[in-house]
Amino acid sequence: MPLIPVVNRLQVGRHYPSLLACRSLFSTGTATKDRLYAMLYPVIRKTRFDRIGIWIYGIASGKVRLGIYNCDDELYPSTLAVDVGERDNVSALGEITIDQTLDKGNYFLAFILDASNDLFLEATVYQTPIRHVALLTHYAGYFKTMTYGALPSTYPSEASLEPWLYAVSLRMLEHLT
Numbered sequence: 001m002p003l004i005p006v007v008n009r010l011q012v013g014r015h016y017p018s019l020l021a022c023r024s025l026f027s028t029g030t031a032t033k034d035r036l037y038a039m040l041y042p043v044i045r046k047t048r049f050d051r052i053g054i055w056i057y058g059i060a061s062g063k064v065r066l067g068i069y070n071c072d073d074e075l076y077p078s079t080l081a082v083d084v085g086e087r088d089n090v091s092a093l094g095e096i097t098i099d100q101t102l103d104k105g106n107y108f109l110a111f112i113l114d115a116s117n118d119l120f121l122e123a124t125v126y127q128t129p130i131r132h133v134a135l136l137t138h139y140a141g142y143f144k145t146m147t148y149g150a151l152p153s154t155y156p157s158e159a160s161l162e163p164w165l166y167a168v169s170l171r172m173l174e175h176l177t
Contacts, residue, residue: 010044015053015093015169018042018109018140028057029164033116034148038069038077038108038155039141039168045104051171052084053095054111055120060089062115066096066168067151071106077142077155081107089117101176108141108155109168114148120167140165 010016018041031037052066065086069077084096142159146152 010172010175012172012174015051015171017167017169018165019044028118028120029166030116031111031113031119031166032143033062033113034145035143036110036112036146036151036156036159037141037143037162037166037168038110038159039162039165040071040075041068041107041109041168041170043102043104043107046101046176048101048173048176049098049170050173051095052098052100052109053093053169053171054089055093055167055169056089056091057118057120058091060091060094060117062089062113062117063087063148064089064094064114064117065112065148065151067110068100068102069108069110069155071108075106077108077110077159080151080153080155083151089113089115095171099173100170109170110151110155111166111168112146112148112151 063086067083068081070079070081072078084098087094087096141162143162144156144159
């Protein structure tokens with residue numbers, strides 16, 4: 001039996017958060033405004049995506065800007081692959097239409113809010129972490145304080161580790177060979 005059986009059942013037309021997500025530890029948490037968050041997002045084979053989304057919990061306010069960063073050899077976000085733009089925050093799933101093909105590898109789904117909002121998130125306990133610092137303390141990404149606006153062409157250096165995996169997702173359009 002495969003270690004992660006869901007990998008072989010990925011379906012076109014569905015949103016997928018990071019494969020690091022641990023479905024049993026689903027919760028909510030507040031994402032702070034004026035922080036550029038980047039969540040590790042492994043892509044298991046070349047895939048074309050048609051939507052990027054973020055899951056807001058409760059009453060939403062302000063705007064969100066979304067994008068995708070490439071990943072360097074140290075599992076740190078590097079150059080901007082695409083800044084997909086901004087949208088008004090809405091309760092539940094807020095999407096932006098894209099046409100983005102990603103090769104097999106690691107990426108970071110990034111977002112920045114102009115107002116703090118509660119987002120769905122998943123704890124990263126028992127997952128492959130970016131870094132393991134203490135017993136049961138794992139990290140799923142990074143954040144760096146900056147003013148809301150266009151995403152920088154290179155992710156800022158010396159970002160802080162982010163222990164929560166916020167529910168940012170891509171919707172699969174097709175697998176490519």
